[in-house]
Amino acid sequence: MRKLINVLFVAAGLLLTANVANAQQKLGHLNSDEIYATMPEAKAAQASLESLAKTKQGEIDKMITEYQAKLKAAQDKEKTLSEANKEVVGKELQNAQVELQDLGKRIEDARTKATTDVQTEQGRLYPPINQKLSAAMGAVAKEKGLAYVFDISASSGFNNLIYFDGGEDITAAVKTKLGISASATPAKTPVKKN
Template sequence: MNLVKIFRLTLAAALLTAGTLVATSAQAQAPLKIGYTDVQYVLAQMPESKQIESDLKAYNTQLEAQLKSKYAEYQSKGEQYQKGEATMTDVVKADKQKELQSLQQSIQEFQRSAEQSLQQKQQTLLKPALDKLQKNIDAVADENGFTYVFNSDTGGSPLLLHAPESGNISDLVLKKMGITPGAAAPVKSGPASPVSTPAPAAGKTKTKTK
């Protein structure tokens, strides 16, 4: 499994509802002031990100172990079938083939459910970090008089196409959380790849939230 891909999906899931909008009643009558932040840039520097990555890796390892166990069973029975096929009656042969097909389907279904399970795990692990980030974006926006804050994330389709650097509140958000801004580059989003063991072919012994 490619851990980078997993973490990319984790960060991609953190786009805080297509550009975070922040407004308060006190700002309603104030001059319009627009700011922006790169969500991935901020998340990549939060200490929680390392723990999330570690937990996802451990969870994915569990899924891979289960898949490999299923695959080993399928492969073992497939080899037994091939060795004894010549001496089997048609009834026994048909029964063994049906068993192998059932195991193959079980492996394929497990792969699908494993991917969904990993995505759910990502969302669960990510929620506290997202809530913390949202709270600090709100606080920075209020303290600095920003009526709206957009997400300038460069992965995918950013909502902000042009803006002065003076409107970038990313480092202010990091400082608000007690994090010294670094040079960490935003992690591009990408698809998750929870389990890499290929599914066997039939009849063969192969597998914003706020």
């Protein structure tokens, strides 16, 4: 019985020591959405992606306009169909149908390729930005002696933090580490990070 009581005291002492050690660890938080929205590299990457997407959409819009014009021409041709010209107009309508199907497939292929191109460009542009941000966050956390840093940004769905009361917000310090003015205003549209 005495051994059991000694074991319980030792276990309670270890538990108390672990809790005291945990209580001494410093916690911090930051808002990576705010940092991304003010990083020049992220702004440039977002502008590049938007430009690429706009160019691709312009190409697709031209194809859609062509499709609509050909469809209208085929519909107008169909209105002229009569017994007298049934054979000639019927053949023209069949050719128009094949042409419209081909153009529809090209439009869908162009949409798929545009999506792939934008995703590929995003995959090329963002990893170096993410690496730079990660290095800055790690450096600031070490400088401030923080054991844990939580991201409280909306894009992370607040999943990285369930509750916080106080803590040290290092968003401004990370911006400074990246050479961004701490008072820089975020872009109107949030920059996506992938």
